[in-house]
Amino acid sequence: DADVTQTPRNRITKTGKRIMLECSQTKGHDRMYWYRQDPGLGLRLIYYSFDVKDINKGEISDGYSVSRQAQAKFSLSLESAIPNQTALYFCATVAGPMNTEAFFGQGTRLTVV
């Protein structure tokens, strides 16, 4: 099983609908992140969390919200989806030490029509 699991892998939704993307991890890491990937723009940080009581906005948090239900679970919600939120979304986890790398999920491809 993957260490970082994202569900769903693919989703098509309509404008205005609420959608939740889920991420769970078995690595025991405290830090979890949500990124979106767009062609030519790389990865941009949406939200990050250092524990269940700590939620922080990233550079593009508008239109998104998150929930850290447990150490292992971090969900991203689009309250009212719009077409320019069509993108590839990644969850990542990081161990505490500063010199460690991030581990990524397989991604969720979201299309808003």
Next chain:
Amino acid sequence: AQSVAQPEDQVNVAEGNPLTVKCTYSVSGNPYLFWYVQYPNRGLQFLLKYITGDNLVKGSYGFEAEFNKSQTSFHLKKPSALVSDSALYFCAVRDRGGNQFYFGTGTSLTVIP
């Protein structure tokens, strides 16, 4: 502002030839530096990192990267490219505060048989 630049959107190289994928950064302090690879429909996979010490670091699949502090660069290299190396490559830095990763926009590498 913190930033990571990958000046080439696309790099083409013949199989067996050496390859270089460029990365420069503008991050305060002495950040930690990373390279990731993304294959189609997959998440990002960690290749290598520079923390301290020798400026040439070795990583997975025969890749290595050279850190140059004066030029604030961290170029990815491989002595002999394989067709299977064709993928999207991302450079990333993590500031010493450790809160965030900053990603470049990615370089698409194509190895031509």
